Each structure stands twice: as structure tokens, then as C-alpha cells.
Amino acid sequence: MTVTLPEGVEPRGRDALAARIAADIPEGWYVNLGIGLPTLIADHVPPGREVVLHSENGILGLGAAPPEDEIEPWLVNAGKQHVTLVPGGSYFHHADSFTMIRGGHLDLCVLGAYEVAVNGDIANWATFDNSRAPAVGGAMDLAAGARRLWVAMDHVTREGAAKLVQACSYPLTAPGAVSRVYTNLAVLDIEDGGFTVVEMVPGMSFALLQALADAPLRLAEQDAATA
């Protein structure tokens, strides 16, 4: 990124970010992990903690990637990667799968995003590049339907532009849907119409984090007291 971070500040890498999110998912939750970074979260659920992963193409109980010689051609996740099924898993068709999503049966969905706004709006499916065909997949269903929507993304774009914004500039996926954002620099809750920083990577300052956002941030109360 073109943003220069102070010495000693280490942005979370993809796996570290996935692991950070995984740590917050309690046992027993039904969770859909979006394509890309969110998919990695599956690999970081602590051993022995039963979290049931849903895939919109009709699977509950997604397991890890299979060894090369045990690939089942009919068993892929929503990102079309080969996966396995854990004991207790099940298959169903797309209408039943989206009954789970639209009907509010998923405890959590984690998606990537281009932008997240102070009011929880998320934009993650379309840009203004009209030369390419749009593709939405299940993003709108998941964003509108899951009980909680968390976003996993870099704090700023590769060009250094803010992704935490006052209002999304890209086309919306869903209004007011996001409750929590995990970036490579911080964890932020969306509450009372604004971003609350609940955690920063070691060495990161609130002032810099604020400078890297296009919307006002505030510190969570316990942190503000010691800031």
C-alpha cells in the first residue's frame, strides 16, 4: 500500500486476519464465509470448537480441502474450490440453501468489501468499470439475510484510499447490514451510526487509524479511558 505506516506497526496478513476473526466465532454458530479472504477463516477455527460452515451451493458442514487424490468432483464450495464434508454435514438444493440465508437462520456471514459506511452500508459487488459484466452471486442475499454481517478487508485500498467511509460511493450490496469490520489494522464495531474502534494492531495509533478513514471513528469506552 502507498500508505507509510510507522515503524513497528505490522498490518495483519491474510492468515492473521482470518485467525483473528475465527477467534471471535463461538461454538455452535452457523456461518457462511464469503469468497476470498473470508474462506480462509475456516482453517483457523480452533481445534475442537464446532462451528458449522454453510455454503450457498447447498452444503452445511463444509470441511477442509481434501488431499489431491481424494478430490470429489461434485463437492465444491461457493468459490468452486474442492472441499470435504464433516460428519453431521448435509446437502440440499439452492432454494433450501437460501431459505437458511434469507430466513435469518445463519448466525453470521463474513464478506469482503470495497467499502463500508458509518451506517453499516456495504458495497462489495460492483464498481464503475462498465466494460466488465456485473456479477452479484449470493452477496445481496447473504448481506440482507444473515443475523450478523461482519466484513473482512484491508483498511485502505492498494492506492491508499479509505474503505471506511461516510457514505459508499460504489453500488450498494445492502443498506445498514454490517455490524463489525475486521481490517488489517483494526477491529471496528458499527453502532449508533458510527465506527467504534475496539482493537488496533500493536503500535497503531488512533490518530493514524482516523487519518486512514473517510468517516469519524471513536474509541471504545474502555480503550478511550486509557488512550
Add this chain to the structure above:
Amino acid sequence: MTVTLPEGVEPRGRDALAARIAADIPEGWYVNLGIGLPTLIADHVPPGREVVLHSENGILGLGAAPPEDEIEPWLVNAGKQHVTLVPGGSYFHHADSFTMIRGGHLDLCVLGAYEVAVNGDIANWATFDNSRAPAVGGAMDLAAGARRLWVAMDHVTREGAAKLVQACSYPLTAPGAVSRVYTNLAVLDIEDGGFTVVEMVPGMSFALLQALADAPLRLAEQDAATA
């Protein structure tokens, strides 16, 4: 019945009526048989002719009643009678069952009725006896959803009142749904807004049949030519 029929006219009994209807059901049709007389039709499908019977409580491929010592408590038809499943049969839930009904996938439904009108209206679920609770079951779904609706009923009530009428007096089950009526005296098509008599029991006269209806009847062309 209080109607006096001429000597030699034998109204069809329940089984004869069921057999008459069964004879008209081609191989390969998916058919729902209503409670009461229509249920008897199943027993009269000619041996070797594959007709697939649907029951709204989640069964395709209804078979005959089981011997007393082979009753399965979980296997009943829509009339709550014990039945069997034929090879090729399947079980499904109520939403899928009514997908078959409402979605127009049944070739035929046969129901009983209080009244059928010249325009195909059917009344078969409620009377004006308000002392008893109403009960509709799947009658409205079947009448509105099946590709063809045939009615099996006596030609007149026990009191001798017409059941083939100009307009139904009882609450409707569905408007304009019936295409054919099998009574104990005749078979009538509903077409071009009227009843066409396509068959009468032996000895029956068109004049008497007309006298027993509260709507104009006409003879089918081939019969009219020889009448």
C-alpha cells in the same frame, strides 16, 4: 333418493362409478383422489396400467390398503386411512406436496362436490350450517391447481335437489375449475359455458336427466345425431 327412476334405469353404485372414472384415466397420469368416493377409484385402475397417485400429505405412489398385520402407523392417505407405497413411490413434505398441486403438476384431481355449475364452479367444502366449524383442507388448492378437475357425485341430493346448477348456492371451492362431472346417472363435460352429456347409464333418457338438473344440458354431437 326421492327421485323415482323409470324401470330398468340402474344408477351407478359407488364402486361402479369409481370404476367408470378409473377407465378414463390414461397410463402415466399423476392423479390426486379426494376423500370419499374418489378414493375408491384407486381400487379400479386396470391391472398393469401405471397411474401414479398423489396424496397431499406428502406421498406419490399410493398403493392399496395393507393387510391388517402389515399396517404402518406412519403411512396414511389424506383421508387418514392406512395405505401402502408402490415401488417408485416417494415421500416429501407439505410444501413440496403443494408445489405439485399449486404448480400445475398433477394431470388430474377428482373431488366430490355439493354442486357444480355450468361455468365449472365447484362448491364442495362448506354449507350454511354455521353450527359446525368449517373445514377446507386441500380442496381449494387442488381445485385451483390441478390441470384437470373432475367431479364424482350423485346426480341429485338425497332429497332430490339438483347438484348440476346454473350457479352454485353453496360457498365456492374454486371458480371455473371443473371440466368433467361423473354422476351416478351420466357423464358430462363442461365446455363453452354449459354441460354436455357424453354418456348416460343404460335406459336413462335425456329428458329425465335434464329434469334432474337446474341448468340446461345438451347432448354431445355424436349422441344428439342418434337421439
Add this chain to the structure above:
Amino acid sequence: MIDKFAASIAEAIGPLPDGSTVLLGGFGAVGQADQLIEGLIETGARELTVVANNAGYGRIGLARLLELGHVRKLICSFPRIAGSTIFETLYSSGRLELELVPQGTLAERMRAAGAGIPAFYTATSVGTSLAEGKPVLEVDGKTYVREYALSGDLALVEAWAGDRWGNLTYKMAGRNFNPIVATAATRTVAQVHNVAELGELDPEAIVTPGIFVDSLIHLPQEEWA
């Protein structure tokens, strides 16, 4: 470890406020969770709205719930069956409100609630007294009536086998409304005849995935097994 098996019917059902809406699986006696309904009676909750295809028979299960006066309103397609004398007495004396719904519309309204569909259109009941006062929509020259989702606070399910994740299979026509009500309530409780080890149920043949089930109770009925 996820383990949705409860130690008792009372624990499986949990507390239930007065005025709750309870969805019952079952078609007549088949696939109706009679023991859970007894547990529902034990909660003491009153002023209930009960959704079921039929209105019970004899003096057990739903009929007993009605007889004890716990139910304010019944939403039902075919309340009058052989032996439904308790319902008929209550209804004819005006002590029970009845909302009559065509069977397929009843199933679809609960399916819609489970699927996050607040309303839909159907040709069923159009042109009849049951459609009176309802908004209509014309599509391709045909008229349809709007029906609304029907959700519950509690669903009581009878299933054949279940595992600790709440995955369920049913037996024959015992399936009926059970998988539908399971999707449509805030809390879904199942009584199962058989306990399966996790992974023992065929993933291709699980009818109700555990995501729809909050609690299970094992009630073997040896004489039927």
C-alpha cells in the same frame, strides 16, 4: 461440542410466555409430537395461538391442550376430523377463535416465514369467501390473492431419527408439516424415536438440517420401532 439433546421435555421446550404462537407438525395423528404437546401444557402458557393442520382428536395432545383452555386461537385447514369433539364443542360455544386456511396456503405461509418471504401470491382461494378482503394481483390476466408469512415462537416436531447437531429424518408420511414448521419458529424442538451418532445419517437424506433445530428429546417408542 454442540449437543442439542435435552435431558427432559421441560428443558427441551424451555419457558414460554403467554400469548405465544406455537406451530405443530403432524397430519392428524401421524407425525404429531404428542409428548411435546403434553410438555407444552406443562409450561402453563395460556392465550396461545396454535397452528396445525387438524384440531386434535380424543382427549390427548392438541385436543387436551384445547380442553384445558390454553388456546385462544387456532389456525388450521381441517379442524373437523373424526374424534375432534373437544374442538367442536369449544368452537360452537364461541370459546375458540378459528382462522381457516387452505392446506397448501398454510404450508406455504410457514415455508415463507422460514425462507424470509414476508408475502406471496397464490390462485388458491381466489373467488371464494376465504379470499374476501385480501389484496389481489393480476399476472398474465389471472388473479391471485396475497398471503402473508406465518411464523411461530415455538415449533414442535416429531421426527424418526436425530443426531446431536439436530439433523432430522422422518418416517414415511410422518414428514408432512414437520420440516416446514421446523424452519418457521424462533425455537424448534423435536422429539425423536431414534438417536443417531453424528455422521450416521446419510448427508444426502437428511431432511431437516440441524440449523433449523434448537433442541431435541429422545423418546423411544419401542412398540413402533
Add this chain to the structure above:
Amino acid sequence: MIDKFAASIAEAIGPLPDGSTVLLGGFGAVGQADQLIEGLIETGARELTVVANNAGYGRIGLARLLELGHVRKLICSFPRIAGSTIFETLYSSGRLELELVPQGTLAERMRAAGAGIPAFYTATSVGTSLAEGKPVLEVDGKTYVREYALSGDLALVEAWAGDRWGNLTYKMAGRNFNPIVATAATRTVAQVHNVAELGELDPEAIVTPGIFVDSLIHLPQEEWA
């Protein structure tokens, strides 16, 4: 005797008029009936509307159908996948109309068509550009958008096993849209990897009952069996 097995793909599909709407099961390559799509090409039907979750990849199946110019309009949730170069070329040059539909709404619109539901409401896409111009309904203070049923003249299904009545089972995630499209078309054709004797498929585990299937073709793929 009911026997829905056809002797050839051409016989299974039958004639198809220009301008028809064809529903395809499958999620990416998984569970898509590639051989039936080749048969669809052979019918010569043009000006087709094709409904599928993705837009094909490489130069086989759906991609080949597109490349040959048989398709006027694609109704799709995620046309841009790895290898979907033929679609992208056609789209960017304006030779293919695209209707983009959220994946769950796409599934539900076809399910609605199969279930005789002409329209329904959903929160999906509310507040986004995909809801623009659509009628809305407010229920309990929340806004929903109206979506219409999506039916086809022909549905092409890939299934794991089938019997002569057209009962089908699927394999793993190959199920996806297949059982939905099967309900939503005037004519449904399935290619099956395995033939089952009537009665051999477990009645509790049949996913698509034969009532939804008009014709089957047995295409064993030994290398995958």
C-alpha cells in the same frame, strides 16, 4: 408401463422452438448437464433465453452455446467466473443481453414458478440498484421488493441416479439448482449417471419425484463412477 428413458439425447430433448426459455441446473461446472446442452445446440433453436447461475467457462457446454450465437438473453447471478471468456466477449460487445439476479432470488423465482406462486417479496436487493423500478411492500416496518416467478419451456438437469418413472437423486453439491429447475419448466429432461430399478431408490431419499421429470437419458461417466 411408464418408461421415461429416451434412446438418444435428441429424443430426450425433443423439438424446441426459437425464442424458448431454457433453465439450466448446475453451479459452475458442478451438476451442469453438459451433454444435454450439446443436445440443445443440436436442436438448432436460436434466440434462446437461458437461465443459469453462471455463464459457462472454456468452450464447452453453456460457453459453446453462447459462442455459437444461439442465446439472446442470459438470466444469471454470477456470469463472470474463471474461464468465462466467451461470455465476457459477447457481453462487452453488446451481443448478449444480461439480466443479473441475486442468487437466492434466482433460485426462489424458479421455485415459485414450479410451485404456482406468480410473485413474492424479499428483502434481498432492497436499497440497491437491482431493486430499482420494482414494486415494494412494507411489512412490519421493513421494506421488501416484489419478484416474479421465472419459468422455462425446457429444463436440463444433471442427476446421479434415476429410474424409469423419472425419480432422481443427486450427488453431493451437484444437487444445487437441479431440483429447482426441474419443477419450473414445461418439459424437464435429466441426464443420469446411473439407472436404478423402479423401487431401488429409497423413497425417503428421492430428491426429485418423477412427477417433475418428462424424459431421462442414461450417460454413464465411468471415470467418475
